Amino acid sequence: MKCPVCRNGETRPGTATLTLERGPLTMVVRHVPAQICDNCGEEYIDEEAARQALEQAEAAARQGVTVEVREFAAA
Numbered sequence: 001m002k003c004p005v006c007r008n009g010e011t012r013p014g015t016a017t018l019t020l021e022r023g024p025l026t027m028v029v030r031h032v033p034a035q036i037c038d039n040c041g042e043e044y045i046d047e048e049a050a051r052q053a054l055e056q057a058e059a060a061a062r063q064g065v066t067v068e069v070r071e072f073a074a075a
């Protein structure tokens with residue numbers, strides 16, 4: 001798609017690092033599927049991937065985890 005931020009670049013499939021905060025939990029999820037702008041580098045995380053990462057963050061928060069860095073794993 002055309003990048004809505006710079007209006008110049010085209011997005012290409014890639015991966016991004018997503019940081020989620022849920023109460024006391026900070027979770028960093030690496031290699032989340034995303035579209036990356038080839039001009040400005042803006043990252044657009046795939047909606048379904050973001051939803052899954054959020055669910056995993058909420059599960060980790062319930063277990064009392066406060067800091068977590070993990071690789072994205074599709075459910």
Ligand SMILES: [Zn+2]
Nearest residue numbers: 003006037040
């Ligand atoms: Zn852009």
